[in-house]
Amino acid sequence: STIVLLFEAPRDFTFNLKAGQKIRFGEPLGTM
């Protein structure tokens, strides 16, 4: 299964992620 987040945010929103990385519930995806 898959979860897709789609949202608007100010231009300076940045993800701190790498494609392919494992992630766990509660860990940060990104911030302004």
Place this chain on the structure above:
Amino acid sequence: FNAASLGLQARIKIFPLLFASGGGYVGYDQYCRYKDRELTKIGIEVPPRIANATQVALYKSIPTRLLSRAWGRLNQVELPTWLRKPVYSLYIWTFGVNMQEAAVEDLIHYRNLGEFFRRKLKPAVRPVCDSHCVISPADGKILHFGRVRNCEVEQVKGVTYSLETFLGPHTWAEAINNTVKPSNKDDPSSFQDLLVTKEGNELFHCVVYLAPGDYHCFHSPTDWRVAHRRHFPGSLMSVNPGVARWIKELFCHNERVVLSGEWAHGFFSLTAVGATNVGSIRIYFDKELRTNAPRYSKGSYNDFSYLSNNNQEGVSMRKGEHLGEFNLG
């Protein structure tokens, strides 16, 4: 007797032909994939090998919903106590489940695999990050993330799907802020403009893939208000990264539940996409939702608004709050 034996001979003659052609096709396909891997190794970017319409139609013709419901029925059968440990230990070993994090570690406690699949975690093992405004809603693997451009979202690098097909027409806005701005068909990016409600904002996306051994509940990724649910019945093809690289628009074919609403910066949505082994999606505050039903009409979807006369806010969700779960079957 002669006719029967002739028919049997014909069938026997056809079998090696089928076997040879099928084997030839698989062999050629594997050779192409080997060639792609070699090119990638020497640093040449190879575009993903996308399934053609025939292959997608063939895959979609597999009765994945029926298989999924049968799989779900099987996993509702209560296992005898003596069988639970071996069955769940095999599942744990196969999919690398970390039982130390489960709220209940005793395998005998789970009456069937469906219950085991819905296991909860010890609260302390997943602290919710306070310093970031968006957190991961679930355990899994990041398939793709980034800014949405030209109304196309990437399911994995290089393989996209249409935002408008995925979310459906932008009519839920009537519910949220009583405005309906029709999207201009021949300008796809207008749909994207409709979603962005605040000047200077952009649209972002993130795709999290949950593997069979992962914890399969999901939580609210931020503080937001859920105003609307759109349920798209659909196929239940596998969504593992290999298939996501092979079938374009995969997430638009599969059964999915789109929750949309607003957060501090405007539009926010979370979509749970089902798959063959996890065909059912539950949203804890939505008792009306029924997924993976036997009958549905292709391309249909049904809307449900959480706004009512005495609740113009929708359902408020705090970052990290329990939101829903995927179930077997």
